[in-house]
Ligand SMILES: Nc1ncnc2c1ncn2[C@@H]1O[C@H](COP(=O)(O)OP(=O)(O)OP(=O)(O)O)[C@@H](O)[C@H]1O
């Protein structure tokens with residue numbers, strides 16, 4: 001090993017590693033003189049270090065440990081103890097901040113803090129959809145304005161975190177509860193009941209990496225157009241737009257997601273996104289979150305053109321971000337050398 005090689009340890013799930021981006025980052029780092037390898041959480045980390053820096057998306061394991069998996073809890077404890085006992089080893093990103101994004105209430109509170117500070121300075125650049133935390137019972141939601149999005153409080157790192165429903169009206173609430181409770185068996189589970197904002201089916205994913213950002217335009221849920229509940233897995237929303245197909249009767253097919261949106265409509269909506277405003281929002285969020293890697297989702301209201309942030313994630317996929325490897329590599333170097 002050459003003298004100036006830094007030793008980097010990582011903790012990512014196999015799913016995350018298989019993502020081209022992460023494997024490419026590991027290859028890039030090795031080619032640029034990092035001695036980078038997976039940390040084995042089943043044996044003492046001390047015996048594998050010392051590390052110059054650790055990178056991770058350990059939320060998956062934390063989520064399983066919190067749900068009672070004792071073997072995985074030992075792995076998480078191993079990691080947490082190492083971090084605690086080696087305070088001079090930089091961790092990208094600090095666990096206590098990353099964990100704040102694991103439930104939608106805490107994440108929303110952080111977003112609200114940023115929104116409020118902007119408002120107090122007379123410069124409110126985004127809104128958050130109103131929400132309440134309630135069980136899915138008709139009698140509990142009598143005063144709510146429909147349509148609503150129903151999301152679980154847990155935000156990430158499990159299948160159920162991404163199961164959600166768009167509920168068009170109060171009379172569909174009990175039926176929604178029946179279906180949502182199939183995967184948890186919790187009849188009285190509380191959900192985030194969030195105002196659905198019509199946004200013409202276009203979502204802007206903002207990937208933030210070491211202060212830089214990249215906007216990716218994605219299909220989203222169409223404006224509410226039917227009386228049925230739409231159950232979906234948020235990780236299975238189409239990630240690309242396809243050519244619009246006109247059916248034989250000349251009418252385009254109705255679809256829950258806007259992946260068939262005509263090019264002109266995507267362009268019209270995309271022109272509404274002001275990069276300068278996104279730059280300012282990104283900076284304010286970055287100052288509050290203090291994370292090297294995160295992402296957030298913006299939609300633009302069809303009627304008012306207001307910007308809404310509907311989600312914030314730690315270490316999203318960064319697909320389509322061309323200089324990701326280089327920027328992350330340099331961010332790690334900066335952490336080590338400062
Ligand atoms: N309040 C809302 N109004 C309109 N559309 C919404 C709203 N909230 C979410 N959506 C749509 O549903 C999608 C999934 O919601 P959200 O991002 O909260 O799920 P998630 O499971 O946290 O996603 P991720 O995979 O990014 O972690 C959003 O990307 C957006 O297309």
Ligand SMILES: O=P(O)(O)O[C@H]1[C@H](OP(=O)(O)O)[C@@H](OP(=O)(O)O)[C@@H](O)[C@@H](O)[C@@H]1OP(=O)(O)O
Nearest residue numbers: 015016155156157158295313314315316317318
């Ligand atoms: O699976 P994908 O490539 O879509 O990546 C998703 C990522 O999964 P990963 O951790 O395996 O990367 C998700 O993490 P968890 O919420 O499940 O923890 C979440 O951050 C999504 O926002 C990412 O979607 P994207 O940012 O691309 O829309």
Ligand SMILES: [Mg+2]
Nearest residue numbers: 234297311312
């Ligand atoms: Mg999202």
